[in-house]
Amino acid sequence: MSTTDATSDDGPSEGPAVSSERARWGLLLGASVMSVSLGAYELAPASVTTLIRQSLDIGPSAAGLIVSVMFGTAVVASIPVGVVLDRTNSRHAVAVAVGLLLVAGLWGWYAATIESFALVLASRVLGGLAYVVVWNAGIDVVGRSFEAERQATAVATFTASGPVGFAVGQAAAPLVAETFGWPAVFPVFTALSLVGLALFWPTSRGSGRASDTPTPTFADLSRVVTDRRVWLVGVLGFLGYSLYLFVNSWAPSYLTDELGLTLVASGALSALFPAVGVLSRISGGVLSDRLFGGRRRPVVLASFVLATPAVAAFTSLRGVPVVVAALLVAGFAIQLCLGLVFAYVRELVEPAVAATAVAFLTSIGLAGAFLAPIVGGALIDATNYGTAFLGAGALGLVGIAVAWFAPEP
Structure with a gap:
């Protein structure tokens, strides 16, 4: 397993890798702030959809595309980005990506002020590319900067x-739009990435590449994407993200259409589902490292075992307190594995191609995130909410089966 001591210098002028405990946590904090910035930028348009539709004169599908195009870009770009990261310096790539993100934010603001839907969409594609670079490179650098027993x-x-x-994006975007106009949601949230980069850059010195390993050949990289073990973890990521985005997308509508809650109430309750992930994702790593001695499979298996009945039975529940409890259980259980799988997959391959493995998982996982809301919506239109949630529960059963046969790193 790679650690900070197993990282190389970023270049002759950069000196030795920073290996102090303070630097490790500074690196993690900086990478996380950049990711928060990207997540807020990604979802912010969803909270001002009404304003976007009125300004750009577009329908709901086109407005939804402004958010989902970032997922689609990440699916397409993730593996090529991972290949590049394994053959270059992840630390430098993050700095370039933050620059692209700032350009995307300003471009989106300009496109929105001239009311050009096509240019807004193009700016989001650029933002999606920046997102997948920061996400993959962040996991790559963070993963190698901590020793094995704390890596997950x-x-x-x-x-x-x-x-x-x-x-942050969901809560703050309406406030930004009210104060500065809705086009401001693009540059405001991207600016936060500069704070993250300022923390990340000095503390990640020497952590941009794995040391004592040759530059991977394309044959090495192709072995990653044909590795059965990597594919198994990729399928787990696909199923986990499918469940996550399905519930995120359709729980609010179910609460409004079927239980008669107001939009404000359903939105507030549905927000509990992703919010609990802050605790859940960290818990998945801690449980795997501490309770199971570095084994990953038991936590992933438990994630699907707990999530499946909560999702499948969701529409049979009555009473707001019970629904809230189900959202918390489902949100915690599903996200228990969403952070862990990224540590899991990079441990199945050689350090020199770890970024490609992470990128492969990102691509497969976000494909599930992209498809699940669309397929779920089609199923609801053709049948009803109950059938759609049962279908999501069936995905959970597949996850249990796959996790049962998944390898340990």
């Missing part, structure tokens, strides 16, 4: 920045 905890803590960013 560190990586899971980094991934907890995702739901934090979603919550």
Whole structure:
């Protein structure tokens, strides 16, 4: 397993890798702040959809595309990005990605002020590319900067920045729009990434690449994406993200349409589902490292075992307190594995190609995030909410089966 001591210098002028405990946590904090910025930028348009539709004169599907296009970009770009990261310096790539993110934010603001839907969408594609670079490189650098017995905890803590960013974007975007106009939601949240980069850059010195390993050949990289063990963990990521985005997307509508709650109430209750992930994702790493001695499979298996009945039975529940409890259980259980799988997959391959393994998992996982809301919506239109949630529960059963046969690193 790679640690900070097993990292190389970033270059002749950069000196030795920073290996102090304070530097490790500074690195983790900086990477997490950048990820929070990206998550907020990604989801912010969802909270001002009404304003976007009125300004750009577009329908709900086109407005939804402004958010989902970032997922689609990440699915397509993740593996090529991972290949590049394994053949270059992840630390430098993060700095370039933050620059691209700032450009995307300003571009989106300009496109929105001239009311050009096409240019807004193009700016979000650039933002999606920046997102996948920071996400993959962040996991790569954080993973190698902590010793083996704390690696899953560190990586899971980094991934907890995702739901934090979603919550920040969802809560703050209406306030930003009210004060500065809705186009400001693009640059405001991207600016936060500069704070993260300022923390990350000095503390990540020497952690950009794995040491004592040759530059991976394309044959090495191709072995990663054809490795059966990597594919098994990729399927687990796909199923986990499918459940996560399905519930995120359709629980609010169910609470409004079927239980008669107001939009404000259903939104507030549904926000509990991703919010509990801050605790859950960190807990997944801690449990794996401390309770199970570095084994990953028991935690992933428990995640699907707990989540499956909570999701499948969701529409049969009555009473707001019971529904809230189900959302908390489902949110905690599903996200228990969403941070852990990224530490899991990089441990199945050689350090020199760990970024490619992470990128592969990101691509497969976000494919599930992209498809699940669409398929779920089609199923609800064709049948009803109960059938759709039962279908999601069936995905959980598949997750249990796959986790049962998943390898240990």
